[in-house]
């Protein structure tokens with residue numbers, strides 16, 4: 001997943017990661033260059049670009065799998 005601010009800076013910190021009721025992945029992050037919070041979202045379809053479809057199915061059934069999925073993206077959830 002590519003996270004980048006409008007200014008082109010990579011985010012300094014991931015603030016929050018969650019899923020919408022539609023199953024989209026939402027990431028809030030902080031850009032220190034702009035001093036503002038930004039967010040990006042990925043639909044389930046977009047998420048399957050990052051993980052094999054079978055893993056995406058497993059992630060929907062298991063919160064443990066969700067955590068592993070996020071860690072595979074380099075995101076530590078709930079920390």
Ligand SMILES: [Zn+2]
Pocket residue numbers: 005006007008009031032033034035
């Ligand atoms: Zn920025």
